[in-house]
């Protein structure tokens with residue numbers, strides 16, 4: 747059992763009815779996370795993706811969650827208010843069965859980090875840029891058990907190890923260490 751701590755929980759409430767699929771959230775997320783910041787924007791690198799089917803009036807922003815090395819054994823498909831959503835539409839995982847929530851060049855997993863930065867932002871960038879108020883930022887304090895969550899770097903290394911094998915990754919790191 748972990749130790750109890752008070753944690754600031756950050757949430758973004760998504761009001762799907764207000765989203766018009768403009769994709770400003772994707773653009774600003776990718777620009778904010780570009781290296782250096784704002785040097786480029788590519789919605790393919792965003793940590794939020796908007797499912798868009800204009801003919802069916804479907805616009806659903808979905809945030810990138812955890813990396814998973816294995817895909818599910820089945821698929822889910824939702825019908826809400828008579829609208830049928832594509833398979834896995836609401837799933838947040840960076841998973842082998844689809845291309846979203848992965849860096850387009852490296853294939854490394856992407857995860858929403860709530861725009862962590864120093865100094866902290868008053869609100870995440872996607873919330874600030876959503877002019878339709880479809881994304882609503884909220885904070886609260888909660889007593890939680892302290893748990894170790896893998897950071898972005900750990901998730902990236904895990905994904906590489908799944909792809910190439912841990913031994914090859916270790917060899918590559920050793921070669922890089924010798925060169926530096």
Ligand code: SF4
Nearest residue numbers: 765766768769771876
């Ligand atoms: S910025 Fe807002 S309205 Fe535009 S796609 Fe994103 S969530 Fe939807």
Ligand code: SF4
Nearest residue numbers: 775858860861870872
């Ligand atoms: S909170 Fe920040 S990191 Fe997460 S999707 Fe929005 S802009 Fe991207």
